[in-house]
Amino acid sequence: MASKLAPTLARLILPAAFILLFIYSTTLLYTPSKEEEPRAREEAVEKAEVEYLPPESCNLFKGKWVTDPNRKPLYDETCPFHRHAWNCLRNQRAHMDRINSWTWVPEDCPLLRVDPEKFLRMMRNKNIGLVGDSLNENFLVSFVCILRRADSGAKKWKKKGAWRGVYFPKFNVTVGYHRAVLLAKYVWLKLPVRRVSSDQVKFKEIYRVDVDVPAEGWAGIADFYDVLVFNTGHWWNHDKFPWETPLVFFRAGKPIHPPLDMYEGLKVVLDSMVAHIQKNFPAKTLKFWRLQSPRHFHGGDWNQNGSCTFDEPLEEPQV
Numbered sequence: 001m002a003s004k005l006a007p008t009l010a011r012l013i014l015p016a017a018f019i020l021l022f023i024y025s026t027t028l029l030y031t032p033s034k035e036e037e038p039r040a041r042e043e044a045v046e047k048a049e050v051e052y053l054p055p056e057s058c059n060l061f062k063g064k065w066v067t068d069p070n071r072k073p074l075y076d077e078t079c080p081f082h083r084h085a086w087n088c089l090r091n092q093r094a095h096m097d098r099i100n101s102w103t104w105v106p107e108d109c110p111l112l113r114v115d116p117e118k119f120l121r122m123m124r125n126k127n128i129g130l131v132g133d134s135l136n137e138n139f140l141v142s143f144v145c146i147l148r149r150a151d152s153g154a155k156k157w158k159k160k161g162a163w164r165g166v167y168f169p170k171f172n173v174t175v176g177y178h179r180a181v182l183l184a185k186y187v188w189l190k191l192p193v194r195r196v197s198s199d200q201v202k203f204k205e206i207y208r209v210d211v212d213v214p215a216e217g218w219a220g221i222a223d224f225y226d227v228l229v230f231n232t233g234h235w236w237n238h239d240k241f242p243w244e245t246p247l248v249f250f251r252a253g254k255p256i257h258p259p260l261d262m263y264e265g266l267k268v269v270l271d272s273m274v275a276h277i278q279k280n281f282p283a284k285t286l287k288f289w290r291l292q293s294p295r296h297f298h299g300g301d302w303n304q305n306g307s308c309t310f311d312e313p314l315e316e317p318q319v
């Protein structure tokens, strides 16, 4: 079998190689005239960009994760935008090969790997913002580390309210991150609950969540970004907000009655944040919502020996 295959392959590959060599050498010989050079290049760039994008009819969200053992990360541990504690490559987290081998394959069309140069060229003079919790920040870090390959001048960017970001000077593109773990504004409060005696008042500690007020971290960003990616999720649990310091939901400055539990509150916050975005953000801004993803820690919190030992994506019913 193998002995038959080899000559067949040689018959196919050798002519193909010669054809490619021939095409390559003709491009070396061909020097376009001064006027047609930029136009030809522009057209070639546009054509490459069109081919790069998946067809609009394709539902990219319908698909599955598969492993490809030859897949390597697009950046290494020297990327300067990692928080040290989160730099899995540098910290030599176990099973990185397997983790890096996962790739998302849509059901109905091919999805090419992000090409930092093409991507940034298409986004020239545009800004991309991520708003949410640390899972969006994780996404931001790997994203800017990938994009940095196309612009070695990429540098940290900081603006009032933005927790961190990166500016790509070659393309005039900013990718920013605004930390807002619940999306809505929340503050820790001590509330008087009852008067124990005439000179003694009993307090209860709560977190006041204003369902109709965006967290300060992303107030005033409406006009800056062309693309926004929102997320919230794993802070809505009793490890983050213990039962004894509950979330108490307020609307228009007044406590909501009857009080909402945490999950009812999440739903109300999502509805009112979506309404806020629709009302106050330009319609032309492309907006995405990310769904829930797993927490960073398993088997305990960060200070209780918790660690993330998973190297497989969640199954659909687990999300």
Ligand SMILES: *[C@@H]1O[C@H](CO)[C@@H](O)[C@H](O)[C@H]1NC(C)=O
Residues within 6 Å of the ligand: 125, 126, 127, 172
């Ligand atoms: C950079 O992009 C911004 C829009 O994000 C634009 O206002 C500005 O003029 C651009 N600067 C240059 C030098 O092109």
Ligand SMILES: *[C@@H]1O[C@H](CO)[C@@H](O)[C@H](O)[C@H]1NC(C)=O
Residues within 6 Å of the ligand: 303, 304, 305
């Ligand atoms: C964490 O693990 C260490 C060593 O196994 C143990 O001594 C300690 O009690 C653990 N801490 C918690 C909070 O479980």
